[in-house]
Amino acid sequence: MNISLGLEHESYKHVHGALNKFTLPFDENKEISLVCGRNDRAAVQLLIHSDREMLVCVNEDPAFYERGPIDIVRVNAEIPGLRASSVKATLIGLVEDDDRQLKSDILLRQPFIHVEAGRVQPVWIEIEIGKDADPGAYTPRISVFGHRLFEDESLVRELSFNVQVVNATLKDAGDYAFHLDLWQHNSNIARKYDLELWSDEHFAVIDPYLASLADLGQKSLSIVASEIPWSGQSSAYDRIDPANLFEYNIVRTTRLANGQWVFDFDALNRYVKMGMKHGISQEIEVFGLINIWVLPDAGLGAVLEDYNDAVRIRYWDESSRSFKYMTHKRDFVQYVQALESNFIEMGWIDIVRVTADEPSDLALFTERLDELKKMGPSFKYKAAINHAEFIEQGIEGMMDYVPILNCIAAESEKIASLKKEIKGYMTYYVCCGPDLPNTFIRSHLLESRLIPWLAYYMNMDGFLRWNYTVWPNDPLNKISYHYPYFPAGDTNFVYPGRDGKPMLTLRYKLLQKGIRDYEIIRDYVEQGGDREEVVRRMEKVFLWKDIGELHPDARRKREELFSLTDSDYEEIIAGILQEIEK
Numbered sequence: 206m207n208i209s210l211g212l213e214h215e216s217y218k219h220v221h222g223a224l225n226k227f228t229l230p231f232d233e234n235k236e237i238s239l240v241c242g243r244n245d246r247a248a249v250q251l252l253i254h255s256d257r258e259m260l261v262c263v264n265e266d267p268a269f270y271e272r273g274p275i276d277i278v279r280v281n282a283e284i285p286g287l288r289a290s291s292v293k294a295t296l297i298g299l300v301e302d303d304d305r306q307l308k309s310d311i312l313l314r315q316p317f318i319h320v321e322a323g324r325v326q327p328v329w330i331e332i333e334i335g336k337d338a339d340p341g342a343y344t345p346r347i348s349v350f351g352h353r354l355f356e357d358e359s360l361v362r363e364l365s366f367n368v369q370v371v372n373a374t375l376k377d378a379g380d381y382a383f384h385l386d387l388w389q390h391n392s393n394i395a396r397k398y399d400l401e402l403w404s405d406e407h408f409a410v411i412d413p414y415l416a417s418l419a420d421l422g423q424k425s426l427s428i429v430a431s432e433i434p435w436s437g438q439s440s441a442y443d444r445i446d447p448a449n450l451f452e453y454n455i456v457r458t459t460r461l462a463n464g465q466w467v468f469d470f471d472a473l474n475r476y477v478k479m480g481m482k483h484g485i486s487q488e489i490e491v492f493g494l495i496n497i498w499v500l501p502d503a504g505l506g507a508v509l510e511d512y513n514d515a516v517r518i519r520y521w522d523e524s525s526r527s528f529k530y531m532t533h534k535r536d537f538v539q540y541v542q543a544l545e546s547n548f549i550e551m552g553w554i555d556i557v558r559v560t561a562d563e564p565s566d567l568a569l570f571t572e573r574l575d576e577l578k579k580m581g582p583s584f585k586y587k588a589a590i591n592h593a594e595f596i597e598q599g600i601e602g603m604m605d606y607v608p609i610l611n612c613i614a615a616e617s618e619k620i621a622s623l624k625k626e627i628k629g630y631m632t633y634y635v636c637c638g639p640d641l642p643n644t645f646i647r648s649h650l651l652e653s654r655l656i657p658w659l660a661y662y663m664n665m666d667g668f669l670r671w672n673y674t675v676w677p678n679d680p681l682n683k684i685s686y687h688y689p690y691f692p693a694g695d696t697n698f699v700y701p702g703r704d705g706k707p708m709l710t711l712r713y714k715l716l717q718k719g720i721r722d723y724e725i726i727r728d729y730v731e732q733g734g735d736r737e738e739v740v741r742r743m744e745k746v747f748l749w750k751d752i753g754e755l756h757p758d759a760r761r762k763r764e765e766l767f768s769l770t771d772s773d774y775e776e777i778i779a780g781i782l783q784e785i786e787k
Contacts, residue, residue, distance in 0.1 A: 211251075212235055213249065213252055214772075216715060216771050217250050220308050224306070231325070240371060245375050250329060251327070253320070255323075258319070263295060266317070269354075280349055281350065283345070296312075296326070342368070378720075381422035381720065383422055383657060386632060394701070395407050397701040403457075426481075426489050427492065436500050438687075442503070446683075450677075456469065460524075477489060490559075491559045496564045496588075497517070558586060558604065564595070588606060589671075590612065599626070610634070614759075633663065643692075647694070649763060658746065697710075
């Protein structure tokens with residue numbers, strides 16, 4: 206059994222495909238040291254390579270290969286000084302990127318995996334450090350055993366790394382200040398599990414997805430309050446491999462035989478309460494009431510005949526015993542008023558934000574907003590925008606603005622000045638652009654970590670991304686979709702597990718690490734640390750001379766903009782943690 210083993214930092218991304226050489230693609234003797242606080246996590250990757258095919262196992266279950274005798278490799282991780290459940294080994298799955306190369310992404314929940322000869326199998330090793338952990342040095346021990354059929358296991362090699370726990374306790378994710386807003390697409394969750402929308406079974410699956418968002422410190426709950434407000438994300442234009450990306454209304458609407466409207470908000474209220482149970486309680490963002498995306502040539506245009514926005518409200522018509530769509534503004538007015546009343550009655554109206562996604566025509570948007578304000582005067586508004594011009598208008602009722610990173614890079618001084626004038630939050634977003642930093646499969650994993658760092662550097666309140674579960678039709682076999690418009694990974698941070706729970710990704714984990722870093726930095730400055738000194742230290746990670754270099758027009762390469770060395774990030778955070786400890 207000729208097995209090679211090594212450790213790598215958590216941002217390591219294994220690539221398997223057309224460019225693989227026959228030499229070992231990692232250092233077998235790499236040393237890794239990490240500094241953490243209490244209530245923290247530490248992670249590395251174990252890399253396993255063999256010149257023969259093998260099964261790699263990460264638990265104690267027996268394992269045989271259905272095609273015959275094969276090497277069985279078992280990984281066991283422990284950390285002396287902490288309870289056994291503090292450390293876990295998880296297989297990392299590779300997915301096919303747009304360039305047809307296989308790249309590390311999924312944290313699998315299966316206990317073993319078949320690995321062909323000459324292929325590297327990465328394993329995620331994560332340690333949870335409790336609030337009651339004693340400060341000091343810990344040495345996690347990773348033991349790799351091998352055997353074949355009925356042979357006794359024998360130790361192949363033991364590896365270790367260093368974890369220094371300082372006397373500083375980090376916040377729980379629910380107490381984070383970082384305003385994280387990853388949009389939820391619950392209709393897609395129902396489709397992937399073949400569930401009836403808003404059924405008990407659907408909510409049972411939604412619950413662990415909300416829990417995974419809460420573990421990141423998510424602040425916003427997404428409510429889709431009309432039919433297909435994004436018109437399927439332009440999937441109709443994909444003539445090769447379209448996907449069902451439609452999102453449907455969580456409010457059930459009925460028109461009685463006497464002409465009266467009945468609006469059922471049970472599913473909406475249930476969803477909000479479920480999210481709040483997980484601590485996601487800072488914002489309820491409502492989509493589908495303004496700035497509806499349209500594809501008129503594909504038939505996805507307006508339905509209301511006397512209104513200037515393409516809102517689509519489907520209802521059950523009791524008289525005809527069939528489904529119809531609202532076609533008159535007067536009916537839509539009743540719907541908006543009922544929605545507003547429900548939020549008031551539930552005590553949530555102050556955290557509701559009716560959200561517009563990338564309005565392009567300022568005059569038209571303002572006209573639509575004025576109409577909505579008449580219908581529901583208690584509503585407040587938020588917009589994801591491409592230009593600072595939207596903020597400059599000082600539109601009444603607009604509370605929160607989310608400029609795209611390109612906008613900040615191009616107009617950083619103006620954005621910084623306008624941020625002081627707005628009433629609510631200002632976060633930033635990336636989507637299918639810019640190319641970097643981003644969270645695509647092809648992105649360097651450190652880009653996910655530095656996104657919250659960038660928020661702190663730019664004095665933004667947090668980060669927004671449109672994706673969490675916007676999977677194409679068969680995400681476990683093909684995550685690449687609608688390329689080049691959507692680079693692979695643009696649509697998701699997690700994958701649908703067969704057990705009804707989300708499978709996390711390396712991108713999720715590195716974003717989680719970056720948000721943790723943001724909170725450490727913020728707490729340090731709030732306790733009297735020098736913000737300017739912190740920003741100066743960040744220059745070891747942010748390599749530009751002017752933030753305008755982040756704009757795609759600057760044509761900078763990844764390595765010209767950001768450090769791609771984990772130790773640079775670790776050194777900064779370790780220094781701050783040690784100063785907090787003092």
